[in-house]
Amino acid sequence: MPDTVPPATPGAASRPVGAQPGDTDLLARHVAGDREAFGILVRRHRDRLWAVALRTLGNPDDAADALQDALLSACRRAADYRGEAAVTTWLHRIVVNACLDQARRRVRAATPLAAVPDVGDPHDRFGQRETALDVTAALATLPIDQRAAVVLVDVMGYPVADAATILDVPVGTVKSRAARGRAALALRLGYLRPRNQAASRDVGHGEEEGPRHVHG
Amino acid sequence: MFTADSHPGIVALADAAEGLPDAESAAAVRAHSVGCRECREQLAGLTAAHDALAGLSDVTMPDDVATRIAAALAAEFGAAPAGPPNAPTVLPRRRRRVGLAGWSAVAAGVLLICAIVASALQLGRSNRSPSASHPERSTATSSSHSFTVTDSGRAYTASGLPALVPAVVAGSRTGGARAPAAAAPPGAATDLAGVSALGRMRTDPRALAACLSVLSAPGPLLDPLGVDIGTYAGKPAAVFVFPTSGHPTQVDVYVEGAACAAGHDALLYFLRTGRPAGY
Numbered sequence: 152m153p154d155t156v157p158p159a160t161p162g163a164a165s166r167p168v169g170a171q172p173g174d175t176d177l178l179a180r181h182v183a184g185d186r187e188a189f190g191i192l193v194r195r196h197r198d199r200l201w202a203v204a205l206r207t208l209g210n211p212d213d214a215a216d217a218l219q220d221a222l223l224s225a226c227r228r229a230a231d232y233r234g235e236a237a238v239t240t241w242l243h244r245i246v247v248n249a250c251l252d253q254a255r256r257r258v259r260a261a262t263p264l265a266a267v268p269d270v271g272d273p274h275d276r277f278g279q280r281e282t283a284l285d286v287t288a289a290l291a292t293l294p295i296d297q298r299a300a301v302v303l304v305d306v307m308g309y310p311v312a313d314a315a316t317i318l319d320v321p322v323g324t325v326k327s328r329a330a331r332g333r334a335a336l337a338l339r340l341g342y343l344r345p346r347n348q349a350a351s352r353d354v355g356h357g358e359e360e361g362p363r364h365v366h367g
Numbered sequence: 368m369f370t371a372d373s374h375p376g377i378v379a380l381a382d383a384a385e386g387l388p389d390a391e392s393a394a395a396v397r398a399h400s401v402g403c404r405e406c407r408e409q410l411a412g413l414t415a416a417h418d419a420l421a422g423l424s425d426v427t428m429p430d431d432v433a434t435r436i437a438a439a440l441a442a443e444f445g446a447a448p449a450g451p452p453n454a455p456t457v458l459p460r461r462r463r464r465v466g467l468a469g470w471s472a473v474a475a476g477v478l479l480i481c482a483i484v485a486s487a488l489q490l491g492r493s494n495r496s497p498s499a500s501h502p503e504r505s506t507a508t509s510s511s512h513s514f515t516v517t518d519s520g521r522a523y524t525a526s527g528l529p530a531l532v533p534a535v536v537a538g539s540r541t542g543g544a545r546a547p548a549a550a551a552p553p554g555a556a557t558d559l560a561g562v563s564a565l566g567r568m569r570t571d572p573r574a575l576a577a578c579l580s581v582l583s584a585p586g587p588l589l590d591p592l593g594v595d596i597g598t599y600a601g602k603p604a605a606v607f608v609f610p611t612s613g614h615p616t617q618v619d620v621y622v623e624g625a626a627c628a629a630g631h632d633a634l635l636y637f638l639r640t641g642r643p644a645g646y
Contacts, residue, residue, distance in 0.1 A: 186444050190437070197436075201428035215432045219439050226443055286419045305420035330381035336416040343412035 174238035182230050189226050196239055200246050206302045207250045209291040221249035236316050243317045247299055254295040289339045297332030304329045369399035380409050430624050430633050514539040514593060516569040521597035523606060525636055532620055533643035535606050539593035561603040561625030565596045568628050577630035582621055592646055599635050618642045
């Protein structure tokens with residue numbers, strides 16, 4: 152993978168860069184009636200928000216629908232933002248919720264492979280192309296809760312604590328869903344042979360198995 | 368707790384790798400794994416899954432999605448102040464990428480109203496001077512390439528693209544004739560500048576090189592098998608066909624929007640399909 156720059160966490164971008172307004176400033180200006188502020192805020196973060204929507208829902212049409220719903224909702228609800236989390240985390244939460252709603256409404260599976268451009272390495276010099284297509288398809292087979300956790304933690308590389316805030320669940324729940332999602336993907340991508348029937352059964356469904364985790 | 372014959376299940380392993388279960392059972396899992404090749408393989412599989420996920424490359428929001436969202440937000444700001452504060456803004460919902468004619472007309476109207484907000488969301492588009500006349504079909508080719516950029520004006524679609532790839536390649540290899548004059552596709556009417564930007568690739572090697580360099584990055588410029596200019600989802604678009612590296616029977620097909628001629632990635636669609644016979 153040619154890009155070795157680690158992905159920014161959702162909270163990182165809210166620190167102001169030089170003379171540019173911070174995310175919180177932009178949101179405040181938007182609430183105060185500045186017609187351009189929200190557009191600037193969205194422009195700053197749209198690629199990562201698009202990545203989350205696209206990888207979670209698996210096809211560009213659904214991702215675009217969910218993202219439009221989410222950004223309109225954020226635009227209207229901006230006055231509700233209380234600063235308890237970073238603005239990007241707040242935006243991510245609205246986008247992920249819109250994706251979960253979209254996924255639960257959808258009966259059909261995500262459209263495959265040709266619809267998801269993956270242009271990091273157009274001529275596949277690093278042998279990533281076929282793996283990328285398989286992973287995208289395999290992601291679409293995960294239950295939506297596991298898929299959302301895996302997209303935030305593994306694909307986007309966000310810290311588990313940020314993912315927990317975005318998903319509004321305890322950290323242990325995020326870890327558990329991501330672990331099960333990873334295990335299911337490992338099986339489906341052929342990285343593992345199902346060692347026994349029990350192993351396959353464990354990851355075949357979306358239930359939260361195992362002990363509940365209590366977190367302070 | 369675990370023996371050579373009874374292993375922790377895959378989920379228990381995954382949980383232990385995350386530090387999830389209580390300390391005692393995590394320790395038991397780890398102690399077992401140290402001496403157990405099978406469990407170590409399972410853990411390796413989990414790590415491989417994580418790496419595959421982390422290896423998915425970054426994506427950027429496509430132009431058409433950015434435009435659509437800009438239009439939605441612009442309409443939001445342009446809502447009549449006299450209306451009820453929570454009046455929902457109804458915008459046509461896109462069902463599929465194909466067949467955007469109706470939506471393009473609505474979006475064009477909204478964008479005219481609130482151009483400032485819309486432009487805040489546009490990708491960095493080069494300064495365009497809409498040209499009044501469409502360049503004549505030219506047989507000029509860059510001396511270093513053995514293909515001609517054609518201008519068939521075909522309306523490409525995701526479903527129809529595989530069947531048209533041979534025609535794209537054949538047309539570029541023979542300097543193919545322009546398709547019979549077709550009515551301007553619905554979206555092209557609102558983006559004359561985009562149409563002429565792509566058309567420049569047929570006569571200006573720098574415009575062609577700008578787009579090829581976006582597609583070839585980070586390596587040297589690659590030679591396509593064929594390039595054709597038409598439309599995709601109602602927008603001006605260029606179809607590039609490249610041989611797939613390491614797969615002699617396949618080609619990679621990129622559909623790029625007008626911004627590509629200015630050196631910006633404007634990928635509308637990607638497809639890997641069979642290589643046309645004879646090329």
